[in-house]
Amino acid sequence: MHQTADHDQTVAFLPYAPIERHGLVGDRRTAALVAGDGTIDWMCLPDYDGPSVFGALLDADRGGFWRLGPAVPTFGRQRYLDRTALLRTTWTTDDWELELTDAMVWPQDDRSADDDERRVLIRRLRCTRGEAAFRVELRPRHDFDPIARVQSVPGGVTFETGDRTIGVWLSVPVQVEHDGAQIGGRLGGGTDVWAVMGLNEVPARWSAERAAEALAETAEYWHEWQQELSFDGPRAESVRRSAQTIHLLSYAPAGSLVAAPTTSLPERIGGDRNYDYRYAWIRDASLSLGGLSMLGDTQAARRYMDWLGSLGSSTDSPLQVVYRVCGCTDLTEHRRDDLAGYRGSRPIRRGNRAFQQRQLDSLGYLAHCIALYLDQGGYWCDTYWQMVRRLAAYTSEHWHEMDSGIWELPDDAHYVSSKVMSWVCLERSVRVAELTGHAGEADAWRATMDVIHAEVMERGWSAKLGGFRERYDAESLDASALLIPLQGFLPADHPRVLATIEAVERTLTVDGLVHRFLDAGGDEAGGDEAGGDEAGGDDAPTLLPGDFEGAFVPATCWLATAHALAGHVDRADAILDRIDAGAGALGLLPEEIDARSGAFLGNAPLVFSHGEYLRAALEVAKARRAMSPA
Secondary structure (H helix, E strand, O other), rough: OOOOOOOOOEEOOOOOHHHHHHEEEEEOEEEEEEEEEOEEEEEEOOOOOOOEEOOOOOOOOOOEEEEEEOOOEEOOEEEEOOOOOOOEEEEEOOOOOOEEEEEOOOOOOOOOOOOOOOOEEEEEEEEEEEEEEEEEHHHHHEEEEEOOOOEEEEEEEEEEEEEEEEEEEEOOOOOOEEEEEEEEEEEEOOEEEEEEEEEOOHHHHHHHHHHHHHHHHHHHHHHHHHHOOOOOOOHHHHHHHHHHHHHEEOOOOOOOOOOOOOOOOOOOOOOOOEEEEEEEEHHHEEEEHHHHOOOOOOOHHHHHHHOOOOOOOOOOOOOOEEOOOOOOOOOEEEEEEEOOOOOOOOOOOEEEEHOOOOHHHHHHHHHHHHHHHOOOOOOHHHHHHHHHHHHHHHHHHOOEEEEEEOOOHHHEEEEEEEHHHHHHHHHHHHHHHHHOOOHHHHHHHHHHHHHOOOOHHOEEEEOOOEEEEEEEEOOEEEEEHHHHHHHHHHHHHHHHHHHHHHHHHHHHEEOOOEEEEEOOOOOOOOOOOOOOOOOOOOOOOOOOOOOOEEEEHHHHHHHHHHHHOOOOOHHHHHHHHHHHHHHHHHHHOOEEEEEOOOEEEEOOOOOHHHHHHHHHHHHHHHHHHHHHOO
């Protein structure tokens, strides 16, 4: 396996690269993961949730890959070129230096209908010093099955996968084989190898000049998008990187956001908590686009609301918890037990059963996003108000019922975070009503808010825990209680909030990173966005968090935000420093981090993590300004 000690250049031992040793490139329709040894080991076509063409990340033998780099597989150093989504991997020895540039090109929204299924990946390997041996090896697959046909054509090679053709152009001659293509050779200083792969691409149409022009156009797109952001405070580059990752993981044709570009990366190595996140969760998108609105990008939230207005629902809720990125409602789960899984973590899943769940908190995140959008001067129309009215009406009617909660557990219960977010849904709906001339419609919502608030204060508080509990009538602590100050349910300096923050730090935190919660036996309950296999218990935990799974990055960001709101700015900064250190030069955040080793766990990069990082960084900057007014 690959070494995982640090981010320096080390020899790579196939087959599975650590999750944290991957960069991401994408065109806002699909994305590819590029390991630090130059191997693309995950990419789906034509969209995020399509069949994989490179899937070695989940099955090294059957998945397919594309490696371009030094002849001997070696980890290089990865970074993004200045304020772009162009990925640079660099290998340096005493005798030579190679640099690999990867990008998916043309990420604009307004691609013509004729180009609707064009997905183009450009790679350039350049020797910048000395002379180095290189190797290209291209082994695509169709959903882990062999490709139907490989054919040598002018300028390169074509692969028939399923009902589509992939064309690959290379600037050097390539040796075509029955299941792929390869070439090796040497590069001197100043020379390079270009490669372009795309759906329905004719290889002979490409040249080094055209590829360089496409790269330049793509870099300009990202530069221009970054210029629209309005944040120059502390952690400005990290904030911009998180914002760019959110934008990169949007699905341009619809305006939706994919939760992560991957499926089945495990929350526990060798375990079975491996879920498919290649879909659009209402919660994740709402939090992330609310953050972009705070940075000045209200257009993304507007497109998202337009998209939501066109959707149906397969549940009784006006919007179901999660959709396919195109808006389809059926996410029936299928398992692939025949595949190896990442480092033996099985099964591989397609689809996600959370789409059938009731999660009352989901609508609260959307209402919060809409209120932020309106506060930032976003365009308003009656269609958006009708959406808010539906959210509030449903919440008013159903808030008192049990649901699956934020962690999408299989056992319905009265989860405190769901009650809090139901209050948030109504509070933000009232605020929107007052700002848009509909205040008279909000009287009943205000009354219901008061009922919810009183019930949470009575049944959600545990004197035994010294904090807000996970669910009514249980003595279990849950990091989602940190949402109480984050969403304004109580002020951050309220005694119960301060006590809850202290309890989370004492009970759920390891080395500055926060775990979600513990069950009765001490095992951190799981499932997250996919629906867990275990529910939390009623007794106090008996083991330390982290004995089984990684710390949850969004929850760690919640703790930083809670401290910032409470005026504990140095403590908040220290938590963000810990996250930044784990993210490394790429600034990509996963679902979970092993607090002991620093290894990433779960699907990555996770939009939820980046959205909450934005909120935390913005609140810390705001608190710093309040401490030192101009």
